[in-house]
Amino acid sequence: MTIKQLYHRLKRISWYKYHRDLFLKNPNRLLAFKGTLVIGTLVISMVVLGLPFYGVTLGLGALAGVLSETEDHPKGRLKSMALKTISFAISSFSVELLQPYPILLGLGLSFSTVVFILLGGIGERYRGVTFGALLIGVYTMIGAQISPNWYIQPILLTLGAFIYGAFSYVVLLLKPYSLLNEQLARGFYALSDYFDKKAGLFPSDAQTENEIRTDLALLNIQIVESLDTCKEVLNSYGEAQKNQRQLQPYLHYFMVLQGLHERATSSHERYDLLTANPANGELIGGIRQLLHELAFATKNFAESLLTGDPYKHPMALGWLVDTINGFLQANKQKGSLPLRLLIANITQCHETLEHIDEIHDMESLPKLEKDSRTYFERLRSQLHINHPRLRHALRLSVSFLIGFAVYEYFNIEKGEWIVLTILFVLQPSFSETRKRLLERTIGTLMGVVIGVSIIRLFSFSGQILLLITSAYLFLIWMKRRYSVGVVFITIFVLCAFNIISNKGVEVMAPRLIDTLIGAFISFIVVRFLWPEWQYKKLPGLLSEVINKNTAYFKVILDEYQNPTTDDLKYRIARREAHRADNALVKVWQNMQFDPQKQQQLNKTAFTLTYLNHALLSYLSALGAHRTDNKDETLQILVHENDILNTLEDAFNWLTAQNDSVLEPIEKKLNAISTQLLSTNKYTTQMQYVLLYNITLVTLQILEQARLFRLTSPMGKS
Numbered sequence: 120m121t122i123k124q125l126y127h128r129l130k131r132i133s134w135y136k137y138h139r140d141l142f143l144k145n146p147n148r149l150l151a152f153k154g155t156l157v158i159g160t161l162v163i164s165m166v167v168l169g170l171p172f173y174g175v176t177l178g179l180g181a182l183a184g185v186l187s188e189t190e191d192h193p194k195g196r197l198k199s200m201a202l203k204t205i206s207f208a209i210s211s212f213s214v215e216l217l218q219p220y221p222i223l224l225g226l227g228l229s230f231s232t233v234v235f236i237l238l239g240g241i242g243e244r245y246r247g248v249t250f251g252a253l254l255i256g257v258y259t260m261i262g263a264q265i266s267p268n269w270y271i272q273p274i275l276l277t278l279g280a281f282i283y284g285a286f287s288y289v290v291l292l293l294k295p296y297s298l299l300n301e302q303l304a305r306g307f308y309a310l311s312d313y314f315d316k317k318a319g320l321f322p323s324d325a326q327t328e329n330e331i332r333t334d335l336a337l338l339n340i341q342i343v344e345s346l347d348t349c350k351e352v353l354n355s356y357g358e359a360q361k362n363q364r365q366l367q368p369y370l371h372y373f374m375v376l377q378g379l380h381e382r383a384t385s386s387h388e389r390y391d392l393l394t395a396n397p398a399n400g401e402l403i404g405g406i407r408q409l410l411h412e413l414a415f416a417t418k419n420f421a422e423s424l425l426t427g428d429p430y431k432h433p434m435a436l437g438w439l440v441d442t443i444n445g446f447l448q449a450n451k452q453k454g455s456l457p458l459r460l461l462i463a464n465i466t467q468c469h470e471t472l473e474h475i476d477e478i479h480d481m482e483s484l485p486k487l488e489k490d491s492r493t494y495f496e497r498l499r500s501q502l503h504i505n506h507p508r509l510r511h512a513l514r515l516s517v518s519f520l521i522g523f524a525v526y527e528y529f530n531i532e533k534g535e536w537i538v539l540t541i542l543f544v545l546q547p548s549f550s551e552t553r554k555r556l557l558e559r560t561i562g563t564l565m566g567v568v569i570g571v572s573i574i575r576l577f578s579f580s581g582q583i584l585l586l587i588t589s590a591y592l593f594l595i596w597m598k599r600r601y602s603v604g605v606v607f608i609t610i611f612v613l614c615a616f617n618i619i620s621n622k623g624v625e626v627m628a629p630r631l632i633d634t635l636i637g638a639f640i641s642f643i644v645v646r647f648l649w650p651e652w653q654y655k656k657l658p659g660l661l662s663e664v665i666n667k668n669t670a671y672f673k674v675i676l677d678e679y680q681n682p683t684t685d686d687l688k689y690r691i692a693r694r695e696a697h698r699a700d701n702a703l704v705k706v707w708q709n710m711q712f713d714p715q716k717q718q719q720l721n722k723t724a725f726t727l728t729y730l731n732h733a734l735l736s737y738l739s740a741l742g743a744h745r746t747d748n749k750d751e752t753l754q755i756l757v758h759e760n761d762i763l764n765t766l767e768d769a770f771n772w773l774t775a776q777n778d779s780v781l782e783p784i785e786k787k788l789n790a791i792s793t794q795l796l797s798t799n800k801y802t803t804q805m806q807y808v809l810l811y812n813i814t815l816v817t818l819q820i821l822e823q824a825r826l827f828r829l830t831s832p833m834g835k836s
């Protein structure tokens with residue numbers, strides 16, 4: 120082989136690796152590529168045959184297939200595809216058959232919306248399929264006037280979705296465990312962002328700590344949601360295959376991710392106090408760099424899961440850990456106890472990642488939390504008027520009915536876009552709807568302006584290329600930044616109508632008007648039909664977080680006393696505490712989009728969010744150290760029991776709304792804090808420091824709860 124041949128061969132390998140990494144390191148790009156490949160193939164092949172309407176309709180069906188795809192084992196994917204094909208066909212044929220009877224069509228659309236939304240609440244597999252069925256029904260309404268025959272659209276839309284589903288299924292068969300790798304990688308990516316953001320706390324003052332802790336609470340939502348999705352996909356694989364041992368590596372990585380998450384969210388002391396302590400000065404900068412390197416290592420492992428390349432642990436991280444621990448060994452007077460514990464925590468994360476691929480055979484695989492309810496029980500649990508899903512289904516149904524009646528009565532041109540806008544804009548709460556409304560309106564306006572400006576520059580073939588490119592960019596951006604995704608789907612629609620009838624530019628003005636009407640209807644309905652103002656959720660969430668934190672503390676105590684091999688109970692309690700914390704964070708975040716007069720508890724919500732996340736961080740630290748110094752921790756269990764009982768008293772106070780019992784609880788917490796602070800036993804200092812912080816933050820939460828009751832109409836009621 121000549122040098123020139125070797126160069127070209129290496130160049131080809133480099134090109135292949137670049138493009139492989141381009142898609143494999145970002146699962147969203149792979150999904151967008153799959154969808155665009157199918158849409159492009161269907162559109163181009165039909166246009167070549169002189170059937171542009173067929174091509175665009177097949178492409179729309181494939182797009183609906185992409186948007187409704189589920190994260191499932193290959194066998195589960197087949198079941199989803201069968202459900203999707205049947206439900207898409209029923210939805211589309213029903214619309215076509217009822218088209219001559221507007222009243223029946225409007226009532227049918229309204230009723231089927233409630234049914235589909237409630238069926239989607241049964242499980243993740245049904246949620247994607249039922250959304251797709253609603254989308255296909257609206258697509259059928261939009262294309263009914265230009266369809267050659269009544270049966271053409273239902274066949275083409277369903278066939279397009281089926282073709283994409285079949286192609287995606289074949290791709291999944293080539294790498295049947297790729298879904299597990301993707302979901303685990305998302306979790307490790309989110310954890311990497313958390314480590315990177317946490318590095319900003321070294322050094323920090325009180326204001327900086329407040330800001331960064333709030334950002335960490337938001338990032339924590341992504342990690343917990345990734346863990347929940349991983350668990351669902353693992354359960355899907357576990358139910359579908361006989362040989363459970365094949366899941367061992369993925370279960371191992373999942374357990375590692377949970378352990379790293381617990382250590383990442385741990386706090387041993389307020390970070391501004393650590394910074395202010397002169398004894399910590401030489402270590403603060405080192406910890407900052409350690410956390411950055413830990414973020415880099417976690418990201419590297421996520422990429423190795425996606426690409427299949429062996430994980431290479433960063434040498435710099437090991438060197439830094441050895442250097443800092445060596446410094447502590449040589450200078451025992453340097454660094455306060457909380458800082459030493461933090462370094463020990465980071466050291467443990469480093470060692471876990473360093474040996475993450477050392478998977479040993481387990482006598483029994485760890486169990487995962489499962490929803491043991493039957494499908495009927497899950498459906499029945501939604502059938503009461505206070506359930507959020509039923510309320511959302513009724514809002515969407517009413518909005519569809521109003522939108523349909525408006526465009527029928529006033530004979531609005533392309534009025535079906537009103538219904539499509541409602542489907543995408545209307546969300547379960549006012550704040551989420553308002554945010555989506557702004558994104559949809561701005562995105563559509565920009566898409567119209569950009570599309571109309573550039574489409575005249577493209578030939579017929581160029582418009583096909585623009586349509587395919589827009590589909591790809593829409594799929595890339597729809598989850599990252601919805602408003603940008605709307606720009607590209609608007610250009611996609613413009614190109615589609617131009618390809619079919621050369622009327623793409625003409626339909627853009629009606630499309631913009633219909634978008635504004637649909638957005639307005641969504642706003643009015645969610646504003647006046649069971650408006651879920653975020654501040655009204657605070658009393659229930661306040662009780663919930665105390666309840667879940669107490670349960671988490673209780674299982675930590677159990678683990679200290681009786682360590683278990685399979686800590687399923689511990690993991691469930693910990694996850695539920697994080698879910699409750701996430702719900703509180705979301706309420707504060709969504710409150711920013713509520714009307715100004717509904718934001719009277721904004722500061723209280725922020726304070727509760729900050730304090731509860733701090734409390735959960737201290738609990739996580741106590742839990743993370745539950746396997747350390749087992750024989751030396753038993754002497755603090757009396758204090759743990761005191762705090763546990765006091766936390767339960769606090770929960771009972773919040774539930775009973777009896778202010779007369781609050782003062783004894785506060786006195787008890789203050790007494791425990793004083794006792795813990797006066798303890799000076801080095802072997803158990805870590806637990807005492809954490810218990811002191813737990814009681815202190817609990818007291819602060821109770822004080823905020825009392826203030827909430829005194830100042831809030833909801834608190835007084």
